Amino acid sequence: MTTNDTTATPEFPAGTVLGYPRIGPRRELKKAIEAFWAGRTDAAEVEAVAADLRRRTRTRLAELGLRTDLPAIPSAFSFYDQVLDATALLGAVPARFADLVGDDGRLDLAGYSTVARGRGEDLPLEMTKWFDTNYHYLVPEIGPETEFRYASDRPVREFAEGLADGVLTRPVIVGPVTYLALAKPTEGAPEGFSPIDRLADVLPVYAELLRDLRAAGATWVQLDEPALVSDSVDATPEQLHAAVAEAYRALATQIPADERPAILVAAPYGDLGEALPLLAATDIEGIALDLVRGALPAEPVPGLAGKVVVGGVIDGHNVWRADLGRALDRLESLRGIAGAEATVAAGTSTSLFHVPHDVEDEPALDPTLRSWLAFADQKVAEVAALATGLAEGGLAVKEQILAADAALATRRNAPGVVRPEVRERLAALGEDAFQRGDFADRKAAQAQRLQLPPLPTTTIGSFPQTPDIRKARAAHDRGDLSTAQYEDEMRAEIRRVVELQESIGLDVLVHGEPERNDMVQYFAENLDGFAVTQNGWVQSYGSRCTRPSILWGDVSRPAPITVGWTQYTQSLTSKPVKGMLTGPVTILAWSFVRDDQPLGDTANQVALALRDEITDLEAAGIAIVQVDEPALRELLPLRAADHAAYLDWSVRSFRLATSGVRADTQIHTHLCYSEFGEVIGAIDGLDADVTSIEAARSKMEILGDIADAGYPRAVGPGVYDIHSPRVPSEAEVTELLESAVKSIAVDQLWVNPDCGLKTRRYEEVTPSLESILAATRAVRATL
Ligand SMILES: Nc1nc2c(c(=O)[nH]1)N[C@@H](CNc1ccc(C(=O)N[C@@H](CCC(=O)N[C@@H](CCC(=O)N[C@@H](CCC(=O)O)C(=O)O)C(=O)O)C(=O)O)cc1)CN2
Numbered sequence: 195m196t197t198n199d200t201t202a203t204p205e206f207p208a209g210t211v212l213g214y215p216r217i218g219p220r221r222e223l224k225k226a227i228e229a230f231w232a233g234r235t236d237a238a239e240v241e242a243v244a245a246d247l248r249r250r251t252r253t254r255l256a257e258l259g260l261r262t263d264l265p266a267i268p269s270a271f272s273f274y275d276q277v278l279d280a281t282a283l284l285g286a287v288p289a290r291f292a293d294l295v296g297d298d299g300r301l302d303l304a305g306y307s308t309v310a311r312g313r314g315e316d317l318p319l320e321m322t323k324w325f326d327t328n329y330h331y332l333v334p335e336i337g338p339e340t341e342f343r344y345a346s347d348r349p350v351r352e353f354a355e356g357l358a359d360g361v362l363t364r365p366v367i368v369g370p371v372t373y374l375a376l377a378k379p380t381e382g383a384p385e386g387f388s389p390i391d392r393l394a395d396v397l398p399v400y401a402e403l404l405r406d407l408r409a410a411g412a413t414w415v416q417l418d419e420p421a422l423v424s425d426s427v428d429a430t431p432e433q434l435h436a437a438v439a440e441a442y443r444a445l446a447t448q449i450p451a452d453e454r455p456a457i458l459v460a461a462p463y464g465d466l467g468e469a470l471p472l473l474a475a476t477d478i479e480g481i482a483l484d485l486v487r488g489a490l491p492a493e494p495v496p497g498l499a500g501k502v503v504v505g506g507v508i509d510g511h512n513v514w515r516a517d518l519g520r521a522l523d524r525l526e527s528l529r530g531i532a533g534a535e536a537t538v539a540a541g542t543s544t545s546l547f548h549v550p551h552d553v554e555d556e557p558a559l560d561p562t563l564r565s566w567l568a569f570a571d572q573k574v575a576e577v578a579a580l581a582t583g584l585a586e587g588g589l590a591v592k593e594q595i596l597a598a599d600a601a602l603a604t605r606r607n608a609p610g611v612v613r614p615e616v617r618e619r620l621a622a623l624g625e626d627a628f629q630r631g632d633f634a635d636r637k638a639a640q641a642q643r644l645q646l647p648p649l650p651t652t653t654i655g656s657f658p659q660t661p662d663i664r665k666a667r668a669a670h671d672r673g674d675l676s677t678a679q680y681e682d683e684m685r686a687e688i689r690r691v692v693e694l695q696e697s698i699g700l701d702v703l704v705h706g707e708p709e710r711n712d713m714v715q716y717f718a719e720n721l722d723g724f725a726v727t728q729n730g731w732v733q734s735y736g737s738r739c740t741r742p743s744i745l746w747g748d749v750s751r752p753a754p755i756t757v758g759w760t761q762y763t764q765s766l767t768s769k770p771v772k773g774m775l776t777g778p779v780t781i782l783a784w785s786f787v788r789d790d791q792p793l794g795d796t797a798n799q800v801a802l803a804l805r806d807e808i809t810d811l812e813a814a815g816i817a818i819v820q821v822d823e824p825a826l827r828e829l830l831p832l833r834a835a836d837h838a839a840y841l842d843w844s845v846r847s848f849r850l851a852t853s854g855v856r857a858d859t860q861i862h863t864h865l866c867y868s869e870f871g872e873v874i875g876a877i878d879g880l881d882a883d884v885t886s887i888e889a890a891r892s893k894m895e896i897l898g899d900i901a902d903a904g905y906p907r908a909v910g911p912g913v914y915d916i917h918s919p920r921v922p923s924e925a926e927v928t929e930l931l932e933s934a935v936k937s938i939a940v941d942q943l944w945v946n947p948d949c950g951l952k953t954r955r956y957e958e959v960t961p962s963l964e965s966i967l968a969a970t971r972a973v974r975a976t977l
């Protein structure tokens with residue numbers, strides 16, 4: 195049965211990380227691949243940039259203390275997305291892209307890019323959030339007919355590249371259970387079909403890959419199985435548990451141990467719960483636990499004896515310097531629980547690709563704040579110190595532990611971390627600060643004030659961020675353009691955006707957000723309690739990156755932020771201009787947030803600052819204010835048991851931000867995802883007068899949920915899929931609107947795109963908005 199008995203498990207290092215940023219310290223990969231897409235370079239050039247990045251990563255991780263003779267350094271590169279890489283590995287490219295696949299099953303870089311980005315009428319793979327992060331993966335499409343084959347030896351080549359350089363890496367692949375649990379059925383798959391039903395057919399491909407990796411010299415491989423920590427994947431716990439047993443019987447038990455690398459299954463982002471004993475009962479050689487989000491097992495787990503257990507005590511998902519002494523204690527506790535026959539190693543809770551490269555690359559950050567932070571490189575050093583501590587005892591790393599203690603102590607007591615005036619103001623709020631008046635009264639007052647036509651048209655806020663806008667901002671940041679000149683340029687942009695909207699005939703206008711580098715970073719730059727980075731880029735999807743802000747102290751608003759821009763815009767038009775703010779939950783979700791108090795308390799501080807901003811907008815005569823909460827769904831905890839508490843604080847913070855206005859001021863919110871049904875209770879709780887949501891790709895499906903729930907307020911289901919360069923035709927939008935007016939009351943319906951237009955170009959946006967207006971006029975005529 196078990197073939198492992200005769201072969202000793204290959205040695206595992208005492209410290210490792212589950213993954214590392216792949217975009218490059220200066221976004222080298224983004225620049226190379228975007229140049230390739232634009233036809234400015236060829237694939238060989240991009241491959242050369244990528245190989246150089248991988249080599250620099252290996253060298254850097256070795257310098258920082260990871261072993262090169264044992265598989266401590268992950269081989270976890272991706273040109274676009276690790277789930278797309280697994281699709282390429284399995285040859286599971288959707289039929290519409292079949293012509294891109296070579297006879298050997300391979301996708302070249304151009305084909306791989308096309309599957310990610312689409313072409314003409316061939317929609318790309320759908321993009322969706324990766325667990326509770328701001329990273330997006332490409333959703334595999336798997337049907338009963340999908341043929342799997344071992345179609346890419348990229349992981350083997352990248353492993354061999356490291357070995358040739360003298361580094362024994364550990365290849366990292368999305369595991370078979372997670373791959374299928376994150377997939378969606380192909381269109382036309384029979385009712386009741388679930389991608390996980392195809393497990394037995396993907397396992398032979400994984401088996402071939404493992405044999406190949408072993409032949410190339412790999413001693414360990416890491417299979418990422420985060421689906422096991424989540425209740426939100428499209429498979430029941432029973433299906434997942436059965437799949438784990440089947441997958442790892444096939445890969446660990448049935449392949450003789452000397453014909454494959456030892457298998458480390460990593461479970462980042464949460465607690466394995468009931469899946470832990472199941473995994474431990476398989477013949478895999480190692481398990482990596484997330485001990486930041488997940489708990490230490492309370493009691494010994496049968497099956498861990500003889501296994502490697504990586505204790506993910508260093509947070510891969512946030513930027514605070516660790517309490518090293520406590521982390522070492524937790525690893526020692528893990529040793530106790532895992533038992534003498536298990537081998538405990540120090541690790542990160544998740545891959546480090548959610549954090550920027552290097553704190554030392556931020557010379558403009560306040561040095562005190564910098565001393566509290568750990569980006570990827572600092573986290574690697576923390577892991578290396580813990581590895582030494584595990585091997586040689588705490589005394590061997592006493593200095594590092596004391597330095598961490600000292601940094602934490604200054605953080606606790608630093609000015610700005612706790613500001614009594616912020617806390618007293620929050621504590622003094624009564625329940626009325628979270629309540630607006632009756633919706634029926636608001637509706638009447640707003641209709642009276644705004645005088646909008648049926649099916650009012652609007653956009654979600656941003657217009658294209660043109661190269662000229664970005665150049666001007668870069669010049670201003672460098673000091674080459676004065677603030678007055680920069681603001682003149684932004685006002686000129688606002689004038690163009692207003693003229694365009696008027697000529698197209700939109701009913702509620704926006705200023706277009708040209709002055710914002712990012713919808714969160716912009717507010718962080720203008721609020722106290724936040725810091726922003728210069729080079730702290732983190733991949734959000736494909737080549738797109740953000741620089742998450744660092745929320746380190748109590749939050750307040752030193753001065754109005756958007757009021758001047760909004761008032762200027764309103765002065766240009768007689769149509770209502772919608773003020774545009776980012777909500778508290780989204781500001782938290784897309785920043786690195788202090789970990790020394792409950793998130794709900796931090797959210798309320800942000801909410802109070804926004805509340806003041808909204809009051810000022812209202813006083814300046816602005817009749818509509820949109821408060822975006824696209825991340826409301828993203829922060830939803832992975833375990834269903836934690837949902838209620840989260841929804842309570844998140845909804846309350848939104849209400850605190852938005853309930854200080856008069857009845858005739860209309861509050862909009864925007865949530866750019868289509869799983870409306872999952873959080874419909876929370877959306878109801880937000881009590882926004884108008885909610886816009888993504889709907890174009892799912893053909894307005896969500897309206898059914900809204901009608902079924904008897905949702906009373908207005909909604910703007912998106913009629914234009916802004917994620918694609920495609921221009922929708924008038925007929926297409928008309929069809930969507932006709933189906934919408936059939937399922938919900940006309941006076942509840944707004945017309946808008948799925949999301950902001952900042953990533954699109956005017957060549958796409960102008961005709962698309964024209965189609966929307968033409969379709970709206972046509973449908974209005976039938977009412
Ligand atoms: N934080 C955040 N998360 C989000 C979203 C979002 O909008 N913000 N939207 C959803 C989808 N995710 C997205 C993430 C990033 C981008 C995006 O467009 N990112 C831009 C960067 C945006 C930015 O920060 N721009 C800065 C810096 C731009 C820049 O690269 N400047 C050049 C110089 C410019 C020049 O000279 O031409 C440079 O620094 O090298 C600015 O405009 O000021 C990119 O990767 O290209 C879009 C969507 C979900 N999560």
Ligand code: MET
Pocket residue numbers: 654655656713774822824864866949950951952
């Ligand atoms: C990711 S949600 C975007 C909302 C923002 N107001 C925009 O239009 O860009």
Ligand SMILES: [Zn+2]
Pocket residue numbers: 654824864865866948949950
């Ligand atoms: Zn959006």
